[in-house]
Amino acid sequence: MNRVTQQFAFSKRNPDLPIMGAAYAKTDPDIMPFAYGFPAPQAFPIAAFQEASQSALLLEGTRALQYTGGPGQKQVQAWIAQRSPLRGIKPEEDQLIVTTGSMQAFDMVTRVLTDEGDEVWVESPSFFGTIRSFITNGLNIRSFPIDEDGLCVDELESALQKAEQTGGKMPKLLYIMPNYQNPSGATLSFARREKLAKLALRYNFYILEDDAYVDLSFSGEYLPSVYSFAPKRVVYISTFSKIIAPGVRMGWAIADSQVIERMKLFKSDGYTSVFVQEVVGQMLQKMDYTAHMNRINEMYRSRRDVMVTELRRVFGDQIDFQVPDGGFFLWVRFPEGVNTTEMLTHALECGVSFLDGQNFYLEGVDGTRFARLCYTYCDEESIKKGVAALHEAWRRSHSLR
Template sequence: MNRVTQMFAFSKRNPDLPLMGAAYATTQPEIMPFAYGFPAPQAFPVEAFQEAAHSALLLEGTRALQYTGGPGQKQVVSWIIERTPLRGMEAGLHQILVTTGSMQAIDMATRVLTDEGDDVWVESPSFFGTIRSFITNGLNIRSFPIDDEGLCVEELEAALQDAKRLGEKLPKLLYVMPHYQNPSGITLSVERRKKLAELALHYDFYILEDDAYVELNFSGDYIPSIYSFAPERVVYISTFSKILAPGIRLGWAIADSEVIERMKLFKPDGLTSVFVQEVVGQMLQKMDFSAHIKRLNEMYRVRRDVMIAELRRVFGDGITFQVPDGGFFLWVRFPEGVNTTDMLTHALECGVSFLDGQNFYLTGIDGTRYARLCYTYCDEASIIKGVAALHEASIRCRCPQ
């Protein structure tokens, strides 16, 4: 029998976009992977995981492997509650939701706070993963520039004033990464945090505060979250991926209890991996977390400094970037004549990868001279080798082939 297969009409929520993100990264041993937004393999507390997993099975095995889980869930939430005062925050049990990574928290909050066709505003550049989540949720996205103090709040306020005066739609949501922004590495100033909180309250929109990198803080100083200034209009989101291991897929959201209850309706998997929470709960009770974070920050500070020194030595004044005080990334601007998208193929041929800037803008033309370089994954020797390869790739990109 001959079958005639007709073209199936897939959901309009499936945009024609290539797969991107750490989960889809391919490993090529000969390539220095500056493209990876990965923590260092040496950062993983493997022995602590082994001991915690053994304890979880020995002490709570039957409960931890059941749908409802064991006491580890309460231990994880208790740790989050105890840690939040560092950001000027207070949160109760009913204001916290543990999720399958921070991206699930972002997606669920977006579903709760917006409808298809609503407006959402973002930084420019911004994290491509969240932009894609907004696209699949059918939202209209508008971007606003950043400078060395973060999001340009004056421009955002002027746009809000204009929209209200003209009777146009106001945003339902503003997405901000306040610490060591991905990709720029910039930290939002306290004054601008306060102003954003005021604007959210005055114009009645929510802020998604994605604070994934907050613990990777090379100065040791903590500044208040946006949430601390307007808890009734902010959903605060963070993750264990950058500080323990991304493979455990644990993140969390802090928000008003009504928002959290509504978010649970969009969590079809029920409770987030209760066995993983049991293991992490055991770890957080027993490990010296402050010492662990100190070790991570010392390692990453050294790697950042090596990358900066090599970039300046090899490229001289040919490139520019702002030195981040923490996080994973350097955001490098190349000189006139270098298109970083065109440079990708040359870079792979030379033995290094990076993410070209167009991935972080709503229109690709805005990022054609930028590259995001991750300094956390590679060791110092690999960073030096990778920067040399990057320089060779930039020369090839500018020379006629």
């Protein structure tokens, strides 16, 4: 890069972060893409999309293609409002906004609730997309560990108490994924949800509750949202990407009406595609959503079980992981001395990809023993081949030490 480009072309808000995942650049069909955090193509309701698209045009005509759209926007909002009580949420109309994907909701919340230099706290490990977004927004990030019951709330409480006593920086925002967390797969326990909400009220910070995977529950059981314990201190976001299709680029946020009103000011696209909302609105009105999710969850449960069985068979006690009750991912810990960033090179040569663990940690926190494996995208035979290739990659990297 020449000096002129360095000085004038790029914003100083954009640090030198590597492009995520060399694995993503590999399009070879012979590589098993455990790196992808993608839903299974077989999960997409193609027939329902076709019917809904035709209905949107036949019934609404030009309204479906106009700036203002037809009834689809209200249908989508009504569906979200009707499903929300399963999480202990009962939003009013002015407490809900439909967004262009949940990441837009995340960006809007960050803009509304934080300023450059503010303190934000996250789980460790945490979704790399949010870490990067916080960094580019000039926020100071502090992380707290996760165990099998999710975020270690006692450690967070101790940090809050110390900051209060010493005049240290308090968080403006805490970002969490309470259900089937990305990447760990952990679910926050009921007791910790309740305590976390009380801490937000006591210490006057907001919680951004990202519930992207909540409907991917293999047991069919739901814990109440953190929002349900402190609706004035939590912004709840979710997405259609995991339950309908990521290509629709639709999500939503639920929060106090004053927060939602301010979020609208930062909705850079003005509105989420009204035609897509017409199509999705038609689908949600007509489809048997429960049957749809039962089919998806049965498929994902089966794929998870195959990956778990193969990993245990091939690696034995050389690796460790928690078996999640839903979501997309297994979070695998390799033996001491393994560096999964280095191992990824061997994995791609052997025909499998994954995301190396360091991507999910802040600088200074060692995640080199970990790897995130997605079990939803590949079919069962591909999973078996991928695990065998992963073992060969581990063997090669192990033999070089």
